[in-house]
Amino acid sequence: MDMLNWQAIIFDFDGVVVESGKIKTQAFAELYRPYGDAIVEAVVAYHMQNGGMSRYRKFRHFQEHLLNQPPLTEAEEKALDLRFSELVVEAVIAAEAVPGAVDLIRQQSARIPLFVASGTPETELKSIVERRGLARYFTDVRGAPAVKKTLIADILATHALKPESVLMIGDAMADLEGAEANGTAFLGRVHPNDQNPFPAYVETVPDLRGLIL
Numbered sequence: 001m002d003m004l005n006w007q008a009i010i011f012d013f014d015g016v017v018v019e020s021g022k023i024k025t026q027a028f029a030e031l032y033r034p035y036g037d038a039i040v041e042a043v044v045a046y047h048m049q050n051g052g053m054s055r056y057r058k059f060r061h062f063q064e065h066l067l068n069q070p071p072l073t074e075a076e077e078k079a080l081d082l083r084f085s086e087l088v089v090e091a092v093i094a095a096e097a098v099p100g101a102v103d104l105i106r107q108q109s110a111r112i113p114l115f116v117a118s119g120t121p122e123t124e125l126k127s128i129v130e131r132r133g134l135a136r137y138f139t140d141v142r143g144a145p146a147v148k149k150t151l152i153a154d155i156l157a158t159h160a161l162k163p164e165s166v167l168m169i170g171d172a173m174a175d176l177e178g179a180e181a182n183g184t185a186f187l188g189r190v191h192p193n194d195q196n197p198f199p200a201y202v203e204t205v206p207d208l209r210g211l212i213l
Helices: 023-030 037-049 055-066 074-094 101-110 122-131 148-158 173-182
Strands: 008-011 114-121 140-145 167-170 185-189
Touching: 008 185, 023 037, 023 074, 037 055, 037 140, 055 074, 055 114, 074 122, 101 114, 114 122, 114 148, 122 140, 122 148, 140 148, 148 173, 167 173
Parallel strands: 008 114, 008 167, 114 140, 167 185
Antiparallel strands: none
16 A cells, blocks of 8 residues: 555554554453453453444443443443543553554654544543654544544545545444545554454555555
8 A cells, every 4th residue: 555645644543553452442341340251241342343432332332231221321421431541541651552653653744644533532532642742743633422434524524635535544343434434545454463353355454564655
């Protein structure tokens, strides 16, 4: 894939810029551990099958479909969100970068605008990007509660980008679906130890080193 073809690149964050996928999985498991092993197993499975989905949508699904309890109140959802942040933020800041990600971001930011579109809550995401020393390289950093399709659409509209000239790099089906809904190109990142979640027609890479010019 020739990186000179693009007028902008949109990055997912977890699993594309930072090797933080397992951190989020462990956090969900810890959060629901009081409900027993069967619930933890179901929570982890749903989380892994729905990469790119915001934690809020997952909390609501677990509450109603796994715990069979009334919908979360605003206070209950905020409490879950706070606890989840406590479990993940410092670990994500300290996590290793995906090989090649930082060099690619630095190189491409000197040439074209770069963006982040992530399922992580936007305020938290911006703090993580800032504390990892990456904020200067991104024109805009966007996160939940908006879904991936909406985040990408907003970036395209706000910055007057032609979809066919924009590349989205993601590691989950939500990223691919968001890209296809908006007409952008897509490249999948699949960790060498993980199963490829993408259809056969999707080009994938094990890391981002091969994209550096």
